[in-house]
Amino acid sequence: MAQLMMKHTQFKFCPKCGTPLVLKMRGDRQRPVCPACGFVVYLNPAVAAGTLVEMDGRVVLIRRGVEPRQGYWGLPAGYVEADESAEEAAIRETHEEAGLEVELDDLLGVYSFGGGARERGVLVLYSAHAVGGELRAGDDALDARTFAPDELPEIAFSTHRDALREWRRARAVIYRTATLDEADVVAQINERYDFEEGRDYRQYVLDPQNELLVAVDDSQVVGFSSLTFHPWNGTANLNQIFVQPNYRRWGIATLLIKYALDVAGEHGARTVIAEAPVNNPVLMVYLKAGFRVCGFIDVYYPPSAHQQSTALFLAYDLASLSPDGTD
Incomplete structure (x- = not known):
């Protein structure tokens, strides 16, 4: 070990005074040390x-x-x-x-x-x-x-x-609309992470004005989102985006949003609306996915729910309107 330690250092002599280095205990291990001036060489990765x-x-x-x-x-x-x-x-x-x-x-x-x-x-x-x-x-x-x-x-x-x-x-993760059994799994995830008390995820599967979307890896729900449709004005609300902690950082949230936009388009929505706290990392995920900020409410969340109560509202335009209101 001592020979290996000396091999890995670029210094054979003290860079301060030129004295040959020797191995001495410093802290919890042997390190190259100058016996003359006490300079210690730390072999950092x-x-x-x-x-x-x-x-x-x-x-x-x-x-x-x-x-x-x-x-x-x-x-x-x-x-x-x-x-x-x-x-x-x-x-x-x-x-x-x-x-x-x-x-x-x-x-x-x-x-x-x-x-x-x-x-x-x-x-x-x-x-x-x-x-x-x-x-x-x-x-x-x-x-x-x-x-x-x-x-x-x-x-x-x-x-x-x-x-x-x-x-x-x-x-390899698959994105699809949820089954009733998967809605129960999402409810368990919601309870574990304390998102929103009392939300009925089965209703998102049964109600045609809603869709529950899941990201599935080998039959395990690793992420989910939900949509609520408003046919009267051609909008859809993207209600939640969640990815299990051990699946984060690999673009699953972005792909889940992309899938939600596709589903919203299939339902005839012109615009998808989302909201996010100003201090939440999901805000950047929405912006990178192509959403634009369209408004805010400065007192929206309970003070205990987020460090800041301001909500930003974001929109993704699936279809552009001409000045007379037609496609």
Whole structure:
């Protein structure tokens, strides 16, 4: 262990006074220490950052042009420079390796790698979407392509494989209208997380003016939403969006909203209305899905329900009206 620790440090001599370093106990472990001035070298893991970019249901991968794992495929990623944040590094690496200008959507996860004879590190991985550029092989890459969940090539690193396994699992989720049994499951979820007391989810299945929508993974309800239709003015209310905690960050809420918009259109709705507290992360999900802010009520929720009681109302226009009120 002592030899391995000295191997992994870039310093053999004290960077302050030049004295050869020796191993001494500092804290709970041996560390390289200068016996002359007491300087301690901390062997911190290297930090890398990258993105998982989805384009039309397919994930962007680059084929590595350098070792380690030359010729294998991976997500656009690389080490964070000293003068940049993890977010900046993820955006830079995606442009350098895959030619895409991206905006980050969410933190997908932090993955540890290395150990043993390998230097340890952590990969900070973000979901992102392309806003410019052109998909092409760039810095240190032989190729850049998109792959469907069922056609992934051999992946270079375990951290990338873990992330892609979760992505593929999320893309296997099915979106559909709920059965009565699934309505009972949603009611149990509602009770567990204390959304709204007394809501009758079976009524959303039985009443033609409502729809209960579920996201299902291998017969398990992992998310849900509901719609209420108002034929008199051609609107539909999108009442709730919920995703089970262990399925979050993988775009399921966005796909559930997209499915809700499709169902609303099938029912003849022109506009879908949603509301969200100003301090709730779901607000950004609605905005990224294409909703626009159309109003607010500054005292809407009970003070105990949210840190702020202001509600923003959002609209998604499924059909545009001409000045005379016709399509």
